Amino acid sequence: MVFNNSREQSNIYKNKPKESIDIYKSKKDFKKIGFDVFNSWYSMQEKCCAYCGLTALESLQLYFRFPESTRGGKRGKRLELDGRDSSIKDYSKLENLILACYWCNNAKTNYFTYDEFMIIGKAIKNIQKSRLIK
Numbered sequence: 368m369v370f371n372n373s374r375e376q377s378n379i380y381k382n383k384p385k386e387s388i389d390i391y392k393s394k395k396d397f398k399k400i401g402f403d404v405f406n407s408w409y410s411m412q413e414k415c416c417a418y419c420g421l422t423a424l425e426s427l428q429l430y431f432r433f434p435e436s437t438r439g440g441k442r443g444k445r446l447e448l449d450g451r452d453s454s455i456k457d458y459s460k461l462e463n464l465i466l467a468c469y470w471c472n473n474a475k476t477n478y479f480t481y482d483e484f485m486i487i488g489k490a491i492k493n494i495q496k497s498r499l500i501k
């Protein structure tokens with residue numbers, strides 16, 4: 368059977384979460400594994416920062432509370448993708464991917480390792496919790 372390309376495109380996203388579609392489309396590497404594989408992985412992820420535990424909703428709350436801290440509102444609205452091993456640049460290696468909040472991802476850069484930033488993430492968690500209460 369021959370599909371019209373645009374119809375085929377829209378069918379793979381039918382009834383799928385918009386957030387998953389948006390993140391899938393944000394990285395060309397994901398095309399190597401396809402949307403269904405990505406979406407299965409994404410749906411299994413706990414929607415919180417691997418380092419500080421901030422949830423997607425809490426990230427959104429901090430985004431609105433501290434708009435000046437998010438690169439002019441460009442980041443922070445949702446959790447971001449980060450690599451455990453930052454030397455692996457291929458986003459299709461799902462076993463390397465974690466979800467991180469903007470603040471941890473921005474502070475970690477490629478300087479700190481995953482294990483090192485897990486220690487720092489505990490301190491960030493305490494600060495984030497106090498800012499959410501204020």
Ligand SMILES: [Zn+2]
Pocket residue numbers: 416417418419420421467468469470471472488491
């Ligand atoms: Zn975090």
